[in-house]
Amino acid sequence: MTIQKLDFGSFQIYPNMIIGEMYPGVHIDKDKNQLILDLIRSNFPGNTPFGYISNRTFNYSIDPMVHHINREFLDLKCFALVDPNGIKPMAAIESKFFNKEYFQTFHSLDDAIEWVKSFLSSTP
Numbered sequence: 001m002t003i004q005k006l007d008f009g010s011f012q013i014y015p016n017m018i019i020g021e022m023y024p025g026v027h028i029d030k031d032k033n034q035l036i037l038d039l040i041r042s043n044f045p046g047n048t049p050f051g052y053i054s055n056r057t058f059n060y061s062i063d064p065m066v067h068h069i070n071r072e073f074l075d076l077k078c079f080a081l082v083d084p085n086g087i088k089p090m091a092a093i094e095s096k097f098f099n100k101e102y103f104q105t106f107h108s109l110d111d112a113i114e115w116v117k118s119f120l121s122s123t124p
Contacts, residue, residue, distance in 0.1 A: 004039055008032055013043045017051040017116050019109070024058035033066040037073070044075060049123065051078040051116035055109055056085070078102040078119040080112035 002013045009022040018040060022028065028036075044050045070076070083105050102119065106112040 004043075006032075006035055006039070009036075011036075011039060016049070016120050017053060017113070018043065019053040019055055019113075021055040021057055022060040024060065026060040028060065028062040028066055030063060030065060030069070033063075033069060037070075040073075047075060049075055049077045049120060051080065051120055052076055053080045053082060053109070053112045053116060055082045055112075057082075059085075077123050078104075078116055080116055081105045082109050082112045083107060084109075 004011045004013060008026040008028070009020055011021075012019040020036065026032075040050070040052075079102060081104070084107055104112070104115055106115065
């Protein structure tokens with residue numbers, strides 16, 4: 001596992017998943033999202049399937065257009081949102097942009113990691 005930090009968040013990189021934790025009060029716009037996509041592409045080149053876990057320890061906002069851009073990222077096989085503080089409205093908004101089969105919300109990071117591992121191992 002490696003940790004990569006950007007000005008707006010920290011990312012734990014594993015062989016088949018990335019865990020993103022944004023800093024408090026950040027707004028993820030298209031430019032910040034592009035930096036995240038660049039980080040992903042540099043760690044998961046080619047057709048490397050991976051899962052993304054959004055560990056929402058802090059409140060932050062996301063430009064909804066970011067989700068439309070990220071839907072086109074075909075190597076992203078599953079997306080987990082960890083909601084330890086009960087940020088239910090954000091989970092509901094984000095879930096609209098993802099297929100219900102590969103989007104799940106969790107209260108603990110450990111549960112999200114186990115789900116991503118299981119999902120990726122059962123996906124061709």
